[in-house]
Amino acid sequence: MSDPIRIHSFPISGHAHRVVLFASLAGIDHEVITVDLPNGAHKTPAFLALNPNGQVPVIEDGETVISDSNAILVYLARKYAPAYIPTDPVGEAEVQKFLTLAAGELAFGPAAARLINVFNAPFNMEVCQATAARVLGKLDAHLDGRDFLVGDKPSIADVAIYSYTAHAPEGNVSLEPYPNVRRLLANIEALDGFVPMPVTKAGLSA
Structure with missing residues (x-):
């Protein structure tokens, strides 16, 4: 073993x-x-x-x-x-697209806004929140009629975007305008083996 x-x-x-x-x-x-x-x-x-x-x-x-x-x-x-990772070219390309989004707009939007509140990071909150609104809007539109980001079952794409999206409120980024994003988060949280990330004090007071 x-x-x-x-x-x-x-x-x-x-x-x-x-x-x-x-x-x-x-x-x-x-x-x-x-x-x-x-x-x-x-x-x-x-x-x-x-x-x-x-x-x-x-x-x-x-x-x-x-x-x-x-x-x-x-x-x-x-x-x-x-x-958790498609083997067909189109499915794999779709997963890669969301991995890139997680490393790009998600990192510079919700994740960076959270870093300002939680770690006093020297970023511009207005810019971070505007980026967050843009990326969450795109995710919400993509998820219309979908349970997961790629195909009909969870993939590493969903895992890659989960943590910083779920904790966006810790950067004063509300998820209320994005019902499809909130549904995705709930779908992930309902999976066997789900483990949460601790909520920071900033998130509790936001």
């Missing part, structure tokens, strides 16, 4: 949460290792040997070490949970 995958994580990192969430949803044997970011554990030589960028998440799968949350999702799906 192989050892569990080691996921180097931080509880309120959406990038790390999407990896932990996927491992749990897909039933992949894993161990979560909390990296003490506030005290600089991600800048130690031991951690930088795993990821020279000094960021979570990072996974160790035996001798294989992978960083970048979306790259990790693709790797885990390909190796352990192929039902």
